[in-house]
Amino acid sequence: MTTEYVALQKDLTARQAIEALRATAREVEIIYYIYVVNQRNQLTGVFSLRDLITAEPGESLEKIMQTRVISVNVRTDQEEVARLVAKYDFLAIPVIDDEQELLGIITVDDILDVIEEEATEDIMLLSGNTDLEVEEFEGGIWRRATRRLPWLVGLLFGGLMAGNVINFFSGTLESLTVLAFFIHILAGGPGNAATQSLAVVVRGLATGEVEREDVLRVIWREARVGIFVGLVCGSVMAVTAYLWQGIPLLGLVVGLSLAVSMSIATLLGSFIPVLIHRLGIDPALASGPFITTLMDITSMMIYFSLASLIILR
Amino acid sequence: MTTEYVALQKDLTARQAIEALRATAREVEIIYYIYVVNQRNQLTGVFSLRDLITAEPGESLEKIMQTRVISVNVRTDQEEVARLVAKYDFLAIPVIDDEQELLGIITVDDILDVIEEEATEDIMLLSGNTDLEVEEFEGGIWRRATRRLPWLVGLLFGGLMAGNVINFFSGTLESLTVLAFFIHILAGGPGNAATQSLAVVVRGLATGEVEREDVLRVIWREARVGIFVGLVCGSVMAVTAYLWQGIPLLGLVVGLSLAVSMSIATLLGSFIPVLIHRLGIDPALASGPFITTLMDITSMMIYFSLASLIILR
Numbered sequence: 001m002t003t004e005y006v007a008l009q010k011d012l013t014a015r016q017a018i019e020a021l022r023a024t025a026r027e028v029e030i031i032y033y034i035y036v037v038n039q040r041n042q043l044t045g046v047f048s049l050r051d052l053i054t055a056e057p058g059e060s061l062e063k064i065m066q067t068r069v070i071s072v073n074v075r076t077d078q079e080e081v082a083r084l085v086a087k088y089d090f091l092a093i094p095v096i097d098d099e100q101e102l103l104g105i106i107t108v109d110d111i112l113d114v115i116e117e118e119a120t121e122d123i124m125l126l127s128g129n130t131d132l133e134v135e136e137f138e139g140g141i142w143r144r145a146t147r148r149l150p151w152l153v154g155l156l157f158g159g160l161m162a163g164n165v166i167n168f169f170s171g172t173l174e175s176l177t178v179l180a181f182f183i184h185i186l187a188g189g190p191g192n193a194a195t196q197s198l199a200v201v202v203r204g205l206a207t208g209e210v211e212r213e214d215v216l217r218v219i220w221r222e223a224r225v226g227i228f229v230g231l232v233c234g235s236v237m238a239v240t241a242y243l244w245q246g247i248p249l250l251g252l253v254v255g256l257s258l259a260v261s262m263s264i265a266t267l268l269g270s271f272i273p274v275l276i277h278r279l280g281i282d283p284a285l286a287s288g289p290f291i292t293t294l295m296d297i298t299s300m301m302i303y304f305s306l307a308s309l310i311i312l313r
Numbered sequence: 314m315t316t317e318y319v320a321l322q323k324d325l326t327a328r329q330a331i332e333a334l335r336a337t338a339r340e341v342e343i344i345y346y347i348y349v350v351n352q353r354n355q356l357t358g359v360f361s362l363r364d365l366i367t368a369e370p371g372e373s374l375e376k377i378m379q380t381r382v383i384s385v386n387v388r389t390d391q392e393e394v395a396r397l398v399a400k401y402d403f404l405a406i407p408v409i410d411d412e413q414e415l416l417g418i419i420t421v422d423d424i425l426d427v428i429e430e431e432a433t434e435d436i437m438l439l440s441g442n443t444d445l446e447v448e449e450f451e452g453g454i455w456r457r458a459t460r461r462l463p464w465l466v467g468l469l470f471g472g473l474m475a476g477n478v479i480n481f482f483s484g485t486l487e488s489l490t491v492l493a494f495f496i497h498i499l500a501g502g503p504g505n506a507a508t509q510s511l512a513v514v515v516r517g518l519a520t521g522e523v524e525r526e527d528v529l530r531v532i533w534r535e536a537r538v539g540i541f542v543g544l545v546c547g548s549v550m551a552v553t554a555y556l557w558q559g560i561p562l563l564g565l566v567v568g569l570s571l572a573v574s575m576s577i578a579t580l581l582g583s584f585i586p587v588l589i590h591r592l593g594i595d596p597a598l599a600s601g602p603f604i605t606t607l608m609d610i611t612s613m614m615i616y617f618s619l620a621s622l623i624i625l626r
Contacts, residue, residue: 018366021366022366022367025363025366025367026367031362031363031366032345032362032404049344049345049362049366050338050344053331053334053335053338053344053362054335054338054339085425086422086425086426086429089422091345091404091421108404108421108422108425109399109402109421111425112398112399112421112424112425112428113399115425115428115429115432116399116428116432116520119428119429119432119433119435119436120432120516120520122432122436123432123435123436123439123512123515123516124512124513124516126436126439126440126512127439127508127509127511127512141534141537141538141541142541144534144538145538145541145542145545148506148509148538148542149542149545149546151505151509152502152505152506152509152542152546152575153545153546153549155501155502155505156498156501156502156546156549156550156571157553158501159497159498159500159501159502160497160498160553160557162497163493163494163495163496163497163498164494166493166494166496166497167494170490170491170493170494173490173493174490177483177486177487177490178483180476180479180483180486180493180496181476181477181479181480181483182476183476183479183493183496183497184472184473184475184476184479184496184500184609184613185469185472185473185476187472187496187497187500187501188468188469188471188472188500188602188605188606188609189465189468189469189472192464192465192468192602193461193465195440195602196440196461196464196465198440199436199437199439199440200437202436203433203436203437207429207433221454221457224454225454225457225458225461228454228455228458229458229461229462229465232458232462232466233462233465233466233469236466236469237469240470240473244473258469262465289501289505289508292501293501296497296501300497
């Protein structure tokens with residue numbers, strides 16, 4: 001926000017306003033929007049330099065100005081401000097307090113930076129980087145590594161939990177080593193499905209696309225996409241597993257587990273960021289690696305349970 | 314690009330220029346920058362409405378204008394244009410052809426859209442979405458699912474190749490089922506490390522941060538970060554695996570494979586996008602799921618080879 005803007009009283013004429021502008025033009029950041037305030041510095045109108053130039057010199061500002069001013073409160077989130085400026089193609093937007101008093105303006109060049117920063121933040125969080133700035137490029141090895149390690153080590157222990165599920169079913173695995181060949185399929189497929197739906201929803205929340213429609217509708221739609229995607233991938237892998245190993249029941253177990261896991265993953269990929277967003281936290285924090293690890297554990301439980309029930313019953 | 318801008322000849326006076334503006338102000342998209350062209354419509358100067366307002370009425374435009382105009386060629390990439398506008402805080406930038414002829418201008422509100430679109434594109438590609446727009450929210454289930462399926466199915470077959478590596482080592486696995494408990498660790502750790510370094514480099518390339526420094530230096534730095542991160546994670550998991558299963562050699566194998574795989578993964582996560590960028594392709598196409606799958610195969614080969622060599626020798 002800058003306080004270097006032009007604010008005038010409404011009883012001036014266009015000619016007087018131009019004179020006032022000429023006197024202050026060099027000191028202010030933006031002269032293309034001129035704000036009109038009353039005695040108590042409350043924002044009552046706005047006009048553009050274009051309006052002023054084309055007005056009759058004797059016309060009063062009260063006639064030139066628009067009284068419906070789109071402004072933001074000083075406590076408005078910067079992402080929300082960026083969305084408004086982008087939506088209306090403004091060069092600047094005024095900032096007011098609860099008493100309508102004009103405090104400053106936010107210019108479009110600041111908004112450019114905000115949009116770029118927020119996008120970088122989303123990309124970093126989605127990929128499990130606790131490091132939110134690209135300035136990182138200037139940091140040393142030690143600083144860069146220590147910023148990445150918390151996630152990496154944390155997720156290793158998540159992977160250990162998935163390993164623990166396999167340990168629990170080690171009897172099943174010993175009598176059917178072939179099950180191990182499909183662990184990557186059962187871990188990767190649902191993980192990728194979750195990441196896709198997560199990216200779509202997180203980006204939609206960031207650009208404001210999702211709020212416009214009912215959030216429940218988005219989740220419900222993702223759930224149906226998940227079931228569809230799960231059925232296709234499950235069928236493909238059921239056939240592939242059967243052709244590869246020649247065991248029909250193995251095909252059934254691999255296909256069924258994959259279908260169920262991918263459906264759940266797509267649903268979680270949309271549900272978790274929306275939930276976190278509702279709690280007022282940046283939805284990108286429900287980052288890809290987190291949901292992927294959660295799905296690793298879930299899909300291993302489904303896979304080995306089904307294998308025990310169907311093949312080894 | 315818009316062709317609705319104001320271009321004047323340099324021999325006009327400030328007063329004449331203001332009159333010309335008053336006549337055309339309602340028709341043009343932006344009047345805050347006025348471009349100066351010669352008889353052949355070649356761009357020779359620029360001044361702002363602010364310069365014009367504060368100038369003496371009799372002054373000629375030749376005196377007011379700046380002759381060093383930052384412009385873009387009509388073939389310049391939109392990401393590059395966005396970077397220039399953001400860097401200089403311009404409200405618009407002129408577009409010229411190879412003969413310096415003024416073709417139009419690109420305004421900052423178009424740049425806002427470009428920056429937002431490019432960020433969305435990067436996020437979608439990095440998460441393996443072939444669907445590059447958030448408009449996707451308006452599509453039906455069928456369209457949404459079919460756009461995601463190519464990646465999902467393709468990656469499943471990638472996962473199958475990792476499974477094939479395990480199949481190749483099934484003898485090793487049968488005599489040591491405990492190896493299966495660590496497959497998630499060996500798949501997840503390197504995948505996450507690659508995704509982190511990929512996000513940092515892809516974002517750096519998008520914002521122009523990386524081009525400024527030597528690309529080889531970025532890769533070399535990522536390689537060192539990878540070795541550091543690999544050593545830490547490998548040591549942690551070596552101890553954990555030993556404590557969990559009580560087999561010292563298993564700890565050695567898990568730790569060593571993890572350290573090597575994570576180092577390679579971090580290197581690939583920076584090397585592949587830079588390589589792709591050099592080939593003139595969007596680096597985000599070297600998406601997370603792609604490198605993750607590549608690492609799945611690589612780390613399984615390292616893990617089972619080391620297990621065969623060290624534990625079962």
